[in-house]
Amino acid sequence: MTHAPLHDPCPDAEQISACVDGRGSPEAREHLLDCPQCRQTAEAYRLLDTLVRKRLAPPHDLAQRIRNGVARAAAQRPVPQQAWFLLPGVRLAAAVALTLGALTVLIVALRPNTPEATLAVAPPLERPATVHPPVSAIPDPANTMTRVDVGNLRPARETQVVGSGLARALPAEFRHVWNVEDVDGSARLLQGIVGERDVIEGVEQGNRTFTMVLPDRDVQQLVDRLAAERWELLSPEGAQPRKGANVAFSGRKVTYRLVLAGR
Amino acid sequence: MSNDTSSMADRELIEKFKNGEQWAFESLVDKYSGRAYQIAYGVLGNREDAEEVAQDVFIRIHRALPKFRGDSEFTTWMYRIAMNLARNKYRWNKSRGGQRNVSMDAPIDGSDDANGRRFDVTEPGLSPDVRTTLDELERQAGEEMEKLPELYRQALVLRNVEELNYEDIADLLGCKLGTIKSRIARAREELRKRLAL
Numbered sequence: 001m002t003h004a005p006l007h008d009p010c011p012d013a014e015q016i017s018a019c020v021d022g023r024g025s026p027e028a029r030e031h032l033l034d035c036p037q038c039r040q041t042a043e044a045y046r047l048l049d050t051l052v053r054k055r056l057a058p059p060h061d062l063a064q065r066i067r068n069g070v071a072r073a074a075a076q077r078p079v080p081q082q083a084w085f086l087l088p089g090v091r092l093a094a095a096v097a098l099t100l101g102a103l104t105v106l107i108v109a110l111r112p113n114t115p116e117a118t119l120a121v122a123p124p125l126e127r128p129a130t131v132h133p134p135v136s137a138i139p140d141p142a143n144t145m146t147r148v149d150v151g152n153l154r155p156a157r158e159t160q161v162v163g164s165g166l167a168r169a170l171p172a173e174f175r176h177v178w179n180v181e182d183v184d185g186s187a188r189l190l191q192g193i194v195g196e197r198d199v200i201e202g203v204e205q206g207n208r209t210f211t212m213v214l215p216d217r218d219v220q221q222l223v224d225r226l227a228a229e230r231w232e233l234l235s236p237e238g239a240q241p242r243k244g245a246n247v248a249f250s251g252r253k254v255t256y257r258l259v260l261a262g263r
Numbered sequence: 264m265s266n267d268t269s270s271m272a273d274r275e276l277i278e279k280f281k282n283g284e285q286w287a288f289e290s291l292v293d294k295y296s297g298r299a300y301q302i303a304y305g306v307l308g309n310r311e312d313a314e315e316v317a318q319d320v321f322i323r324i325h326r327a328l329p330k331f332r333g334d335s336e337f338t339t340w341m342y343r344i345a346m347n348l349a350r351n352k353y354r355w356n357k358s359r360g361g362q363r364n365v366s367m368d369a370p371i372d373g374s375d376d377a378n379g380r381r382f383d384v385t386e387p388g389l390s391p392d393v394r395t396t397l398d399e400l401e402r403q404a405g406e407e408m409e410k411l412p413e414l415y416r417q418a419l420v421l422r423n424v425e426e427l428n429y430e431d432i433a434d435l436l437g438c439k440l441g442t443i444k445s446r447i448a449r450a451r452e453e454l455r456k457r458l459a460l
């Protein structure tokens with residue numbers, strides 16, 4: 001910017017930029033009226049805004065793709081968040097089922113009738129209560145549109161194979177809350193351990209979460225390692241520290257979600 | 264962040280969704296997915312990640328909306344979710360070595376190119392030559408914007424997200440108004456220099 005002889009000294013870039021947004025000082029605004037150089041700078045800023053807005057234009061089918069993604073995530077979410085049990089016709093069945101102790105079966109059976117399932121474009125992920133879904137049904141975190149709903153892996157109880165003293169497989173998906181001294185340091189440690197594998201980071205009620213898909217054996221090793229780092233596991237589901245001997249490993253992929261809670 | 268009419272409409276949509284009307288949620292997606300995408304783009308600087316985050320935003324909203332009490336406006340809530348998820352994604356990208364490496368300290372007073380390197384900013388679309396120039400400029404501006412230091416890019420992008428003013432941006436980025444004003448100016452000036460406008 002040069003000093004035009006007939007005017008006050010030219011305002012700085014911040015002042016000119018503020019003028020473009022209607023927030024310049026009266027002096028700067030007045031200056032712009034008289035100084036072609038500064039006016040040209042302001043015009044350049046306006047042009048840049050136009051170009052930025054063009055660049056920012058979302059893909060034309062963004063909303064549709066997001067709706068599909070939400071539907072898929074909802075279909076993969078086994079326990080609906082909405083009060084599906086309050087829907088007409090469901091309450092009586094629920095009462096009967098509860099009496100029979102068959103709640104898990106009921107949840108699976110009723111899923112297509114839930115509000116979320118009606119949104120689904122993909123068929124809901126049906127699964128019997130005590131059998132793991134095939135590996136192909138486990139969402140791949142690396143894939144944008146079929147990504148697992150990272151915020152809502154349910155506790156593993158419903159899918160856990162009930163054993164009778166025999167080794168049992170890990171659930172296909174489960175969630176662990178870990179109590180740690182230093183959340184950020186622990187997050188870095190975790191990223192160091194898990195390395196190049198796909199981890200989706202998120203936030204759940206203010207806590208950092210990490211979701212990953214790993215072979216069952218690796219999940220057990222990870223849990224052992226974190227416990228050795230003096231992390232405190234608060235969740236009773238899934239792999240437990242130093243209990244690998246009780247697990248039947250098959251190399252099957254497990255969706256593991258880890259929530260870091262500070263002490 | 265939005266006027267009374269639109270926030271009323273949002274509240275109605277949310278109520279309808281809570282009553283099981285799925286179309287109401289889809290309306291919210293239609294209405295706001297673009298803004299979620301743009302906010303994420305501001306943080307991340309690329310379209311693929313921005314789309315991924317925008318999708319995550321609405322997956323979370325879909326899950327949490329039944330419990331949304333309306334203490335804040337829907338848009339405020341949505342913007343915050345978008346910003347948080349985008350920042351997480353950014354941190355994650357960075358931890359995997361994808362960070363950008365542009366100096367934040369370069370002088371931007373514009374004094375070194377005030378003379379000689381500018382060309383006139385012509386009215387768009389008058390001749391094929393001008394059109395080509397503008398298309399090219401648009402491409403260059405996009406590329407240069409993605410290379411801006413993230414704090415500048417965030418501020419400038421958010422400034423160009425529909426209906427966000429300085430106060431909204433300051434709130435979202437957790438900065439003072441003056442900081443936002445200065446970052447927007449620096450972003451603009453930096454781009455102007457890089458594009459020789």
Ligand SMILES: [Zn+2]
Nearest residue numbers: 010035037038
């Ligand atoms: Zn001037």
